[in-house]
Amino acid sequence: MNTLKVELGERSYPILIGEGLLHQPELLRQHVPGRDILVVSNTTVAPLYMASLVEAFSGSRVVEAILPDGESHKTLTTVARILDVLVANRFGRDCTVIALGGGVVGDMAGFAAACYQRGVAYVQVPTTLLAQVDSSVGGKTGVNHPGGKNLIGAFHQPVAVIADASTLATLPVRELRAGIAEVIKYGLLGDAAFFDWLESHMDELLAADPKALSHVIQRSCEIKAEIVGRDEREQGDRALLNLGHTFGHAVESATHYTRWLHGEAVGAGLLMAASMSQECGMVDGAQVERLRVLLERAGLPVRIDGVTPEVALEHMRIDKKALGGRMRLILLRRIGESFVTADYPEQALHRTLDAYFG
């Protein structure tokens, strides 16, 4: 097992990465404070791993909240249900919420923990690659609003992240590929050597090779932890982690969160960001082509049919990051170097949308 640390002063916490962690009751108990525990999971994940947790905490009071699966349920109404369970069981300020599942479960369980009694402890136990490399780390919690993705939420750091790579053995291949999109993002935004490594090891990743997966979880979390430690509340560099996401959110929102997984939308969004950077004269075509090839090898979409460029633009403009001013985008100077900007030719954006939507 490897342990990383997210350095945030008194809000610092460990990320534990390894195989079989959910079957180490001592380890689990060591990182979950409090006697009263609410495990939030969904109908897909709970049958697989809930029993391990309940057994590990047999000396505590454990209550379960099982949510319906899917991004379309990531709403304030579902969070209110989690809060109802906490109140109904009369949990105190010293309770702990465990998020057992993917990004949707983690975002909602974390937001419920942020709001219950103005903040109680929570532990992230991510069971998808996407959650292990991205959403479980950094304290962003929240829900979607019909008017836009993640519009309602809180910054609330977990007290620990426990990433058991063994859970990926049961992950549907489509979800594995979606997680790989976020992994590619890390190479693209800040680590060219990691991007190279992904080009050399994509086949092992797609075969769910435990060593290869452990490596990408480790390296992705290192990059994310370092950026979050510098800029917890996204007032600067943390925005780089949104590479591909303004395009990606438009893909998700225009298709009502049903057609594409978040990671798939981000995959397409990465290529759009790279391609727009090329339109702006910053990245050469060979680098964009390398990215396209890597995404295609990962089985990720590289264009979005059925959404017009005009509709895509409308949905980009209602993205959270675009509200109340000129839309800022993350663009590339080269593979491994990205930056935030609101200074780009509208033409370049339009040409990019025309090329990838329709």
Add this chain to the structure above:
Amino acid sequence: MNTLKVELGERSYPILIGEGLLHQPELLRQHVPGRDILVVSNTTVAPLYMASLVEAFSGSRVVEAILPDGESHKTLTTVARILDVLVANRFGRDCTVIALGGGVVGDMAGFAAACYQRGVAYVQVPTTLLAQVDSSVGGKTGVNHPGGKNLIGAFHQPVAVIADASTLATLPVRELRAGIAEVIKYGLLGDAAFFDWLESHMDELLAADPKALSHVIQRSCEIKAEIVGRDEREQGDRALLNLGHTFGHAVESATHYTRWLHGEAVGAGLLMAASMSQECGMVDGAQVERLRVLLERAGLPVRIDGVTPEVALEHMRIDKKALGGRMRLILLRRIGESFVTADYPEQALHRTLDAYFG
């Protein structure tokens, strides 16, 4: 005008106290950042002061959210309505929410600001004595749950508090008296000289004398700002500000938030806390008697008819501060000196409830 400061590092903010502040557009503009402004108020307060604010910000985009009046509307559903207005108007992260009203408006507008896009700026413009001396300062925001008061919320500090004492001229006398309960609390918990002053000046306060009111707002905010600056998230001393509140919340909750105003319930709760301290052998009867006389002069309830001691105890136990462990109470050593404890004879609690409920 006087200015106090709540010292919280980068989250520090001023409290402006004076008369006629709502008619000083320059001053208002100086303390409200952003071009997009949502003013949250209620059906009682908006007709009185909304026009001043709209005029002061005539150069900005101002949207209004007018809520129904009363503690029974302090729910997650009402906060969701505020969030809907922010989304519908496509407000960005750089918007500002203004809370124009009493404690209920302030708690909900502040919570909406805490959750919208994971936190936007808000300014408290309290228009009741209770909000000016207590709820607008310190960053506690949130809503009630059918299972208990303030169970859902966030710590989110305002960027400024603007307390215009002139608004108290239109305050119903019952609400003035309710605010005086919180003022008495400050003397009782930590400032015997202020308690003495209140005994000498109660008549002026009840006559809504502007000088006397300005003095109590100033002194109350000084005491609160000092405690909040030491313990923002209530991990220690800040709990002293809850003097009388566990008893008071039981009064409110057992009567479904309809019969007693929050301040009235706190008034009765203060006497119960003092009386229980006497039962524990810590305060002499003469001091309890002084408190009773002062509360009666202020027109506040000194016992609660129609709720049995058993029902009151049940509601105390479901108070947020009591969940998940032995109930902690704030007790007195003498007028001006209080402390937090979970170490008291159950007998003393029962005798107190028997004496004040039924």
